[in-house]
Amino acid sequence: MFDGLKTAGAKFDVIGNRKTNNCHGCIFNSIALLDLHSLLLSMLADEINIRYIGGPTALFQIGGLRFITDPTFDEKNTVYETEGLKLKKLGNPLIAPQQLDKMDFVLLTNGHHYANLDHTGKEYLNYVEYVFTTPGAAAVLGSNVVGLNAWQEVELATKDGRTVILIGIPCEQHPIEAKKGPATGFLLYLQDDPDGAVYITGTTLYTDGMKEVASRFNVRLVIPFLGAALAGSKESPDGTGSQAGSFDSAGRQASNSDVPDSQSISSDSSGNKTKNSANSDIQQNFSSMTVMDAIKLSVLFDQAIITPLQFEGWAHYTEGAAEIQSAFASAGLMSRLKWPYGFSTNKLVQKN
Numbered sequence: 353m354f355d356g357l358k359t360a361g362a363k364f365d366v367i368g369n370r371k372t373n374n375c376h377g378c379i380f381n382s383i384a385l386l387d388l389h390s391l392l393l394s395m396l397a398d399e400i401n402i403r404y405i406g407g408p409t410a411l412f413q414i415g416g417l418r419f420i421t422d423p424t425f426d427e428k429n430t431v432y433e434t435e436g437l438k439l440k441k442l443g444n445p446l447i448a449p450q451q452l453d454k455m456d457f458v459l460l461t462n463g464h465h466y467a468n469l470d471h472t473g474k475e476y477l478n479y480v481e482y483v484f485t486t487p488g489a490a491a492v493l494g495s496n497v498v499g500l501n502a503w504q505e506v507e508l509a510t511k512d513g514r515t516v517i518l519i520g521i522p523c524e525q526h527p528i529e530a531k532k533g534p535a536t537g538f539l540l541y542l543q544d545d546p547d548g549a550v551y552i553t554g555t556t557l558y559t560d561g562m563k564e565v566a567s568r569f570n571v572r573l574v575i576p577f578l579g580a581a582l583a584g585s586k587e588s589p590d591g592t593g594s595q596a597g598s599f600d601s602a603g604r605q606a607s608n609s610d611v612p613d614s615q616s617i618s619s620d621s622s623g624n625k626t627k628n629s630a631n632s633d634i635q636q637n638f639s640s641m642t643v644m645d646a647i648k649l650s651v652l653f654d655q656a657i658i659t660p661l662q663f664e665g666w667a668h669y670t671e672g673a674a675e676i677q678s679a680f681a682s683a684g685l686m687s688r689l690k691w692p693y694g695f696s697t698n699k700l701v702q703k704n
Contacts, residue, residue, distance in 0.1 A: 401693050402575065402659050402661075402692040402693060403447075403692065403693050403694055404446060404661075404691075404692035404693060404694040404695040405420075405424075405445050405446050405447050405694070406424065406443055406444070406445040406446055406664075406665050407422070407424050407443070407467065407661070407662055407664065407665040407666060408421060408422035408424065408461065408467070408468055408555070408577055408661050408662040409421060409422050409423055409424045409425075409445065409473075409661075410575075410661055410692055411452070411455070414508075414510060414516050414540070414542075415510025415511055415512045415514050415516065416510055416511030416512055417456045417457065417508060417510050417511060417516070418453065418454070418455045418456050418457070419455070419456065419457045419458075419459055420452075420455050420457075420458055420459070420480075421458075421459045421460075421461070421552065421575075421661065422459070422460060422461055422462070422468040422469060422473070422662075423449070423458060423460075423469065423470075423472075423473030423474075423476045423477070424441075424445065424467065424468065424469070424470045424472075424473050424665075425445050425448065425449045425470065425472035425473050425476060426441055426470040426471055426472050426473070427441075427444055428441055428442055428443050428444045428665075429441065429442075430470070430471075432466040432470070434466065439466050439467060439666065439667065439668060440666070440667040441467075441470070441665060441666055441667075442664075442665050442666060442667055443664060443665035443666075446694055447694075449472065449476050449479075454479075454480075455479075455480045455481075456480065456481050456482070457480065457481065457482055457483070457484060457508070458476075458477060458480050458482075458483040458484070458485075459484055459485075459518075459538050459552060460477075460483055460484065460485035460489065460497075461485070461523070461535055461536055461537065461538070461552070461554030461555060461577070462485075462486075462489070462534075462535040462536075462554065462555055463485045463486065463488075463489025463490075463492070463493055463497075464488070464489060464534075464535075465535075465555070467555075467581070467662075467666050467668070468535075468555065474493075477493060477494055477496070477497065478494060478496075480496070481496065482496050482497075482498055483496055483497040483498065484497075484498050484500055484506065484518060484520075484538070485497060485498070485499060485500070485536065486499055486500070486520075486534040486535065486536045487499030487500070487501060487534075488534050489534075500518075500519075500520030500536065501520060502520055502521070502522040502536075503519060503520065503521075503522075504519070504520050505517055505518065505519050506518045506519075507543070514542060514543070514544065515542070515543040515544070516540055516541070516542055516543070517540065517541050517542075517543055518538060518539075518540050519538065519539045519540075520536050520537075520538065521536065521537035521538060521539050521551070521552075521553075521554070521565060522536070522537070522561055523535040523536055523537055523553075523554050523555065523556035523557075524556050524557045524559040524561065535554050535555050535556060536554055537551065537552055537553045537554040537556060538551075538552040538554070539551050539552070539565065539569060539571075540552075541569065547570050547572065548570065548572040548573070549569040549570055549571045549572065549573075550571070550572070550573040550574075550575065551565055551569070551571045551573070551574050551575065551653070551656075552575045552577075553574070553575065553576045553577050553641070553649075554577055555577045555581070555639065555640045555662065556577070556640070556641065557638070557639075557640075557641065557645075558641050558642075558645035558648055558649070562649070562652060563652065566652050566653055570655070571653045571655075571656050572655055572656050572657065573656055573657050573659060574649055574650075574653050574656045574657070574658050574659070575659050575660070575661055576641055576645070576646050576649055576658065576660055576661070577640055577641065577661055577662035578640060578641050578642070578643065578645070578646055578660050578661070578662055578663045578671065578676065579640045579641075579662045579663050579664075579666070579668075579669035579670070579671060579672075580638050580640060580641070580642040580643070580669065580670045580671040581638060581639045581640040581662075581666070581668050581669050581670070582637075582638065582639065582668050582670060638670075640662065640669075642671060643671050643675050643676050643678075643679040644679065646658060646660065646676060646679065646680075647679055647680070647683050647685065650680075650683070650685050650688050656688070657688060657689075657690045658680075658685075658688050658689050658690065659690050659691070659692050660673075660676055660689075660691070660692075661692065663676060673691075673695070673697070676689070677689070677697070
């Protein structure tokens, strides 16, 4: 299926867990490969660029190394049945896997969920050099898959002679999702530079554990996985989420009276955030972060740019780009919000 794709001969060394307070550094990436001369003349933060593909899938480069997150390449309207529930994909990837240049690494945050690794994405793993994910996912995927424990570090040698440190960052999952298997976030920084780390949250709830990331690393780019996904939400017979609202032809969330805004977020007796729905007689917890969580991340990582992923293209997401933009505008944080390259804000469906 992916004829012509070749692995890139990337190298890495696993260096174990190292929980120190001086573990700082930077990451930078771009769409085009950068030569070393132009790199040294640029501010590292200016080199960071995330290329959007769809949902949780994006690519970036660091020193000639090519990374892709959570490959999801199936066509829209694909329906996935799992444990009596249905998931439905609502958007096509902006780039087909056959159109991609060779990749060095996949950063797979969750190898147990179709919204993070679909059928085509799973096949795509065979065409990259290495995949980094959780030990649980690594045990059931291919021989090129490496499991990282929480806080475990890996050294990646770039093609221009530098070293990137990749760290597995713990996630806190909704209990329903945790039964399927673990998830992980990632943090990357350049070993010889003290500034500009990148934090990819993965599909996680907002947790106080993120304060440890903020205290130990100088994070200048946060890539939160949002969507306010509903955990355990049952789908209607055609696979369309009854509580996920309507979407345009590209799978972007449209506005209607059944899509709750931030005002309809409430808490149950245990303090868990829930979304109220006019179409359901129950309240279901979120399994991914909300726009309000993204605002909290902006406060916690107060020097960081926020580049969202996982906010469109699946029926179980209940908050989309319009909700994210509205929340950042209301909070006076629009200067901190940077949409990934390739995502068109002109196509945002604004609420009435």
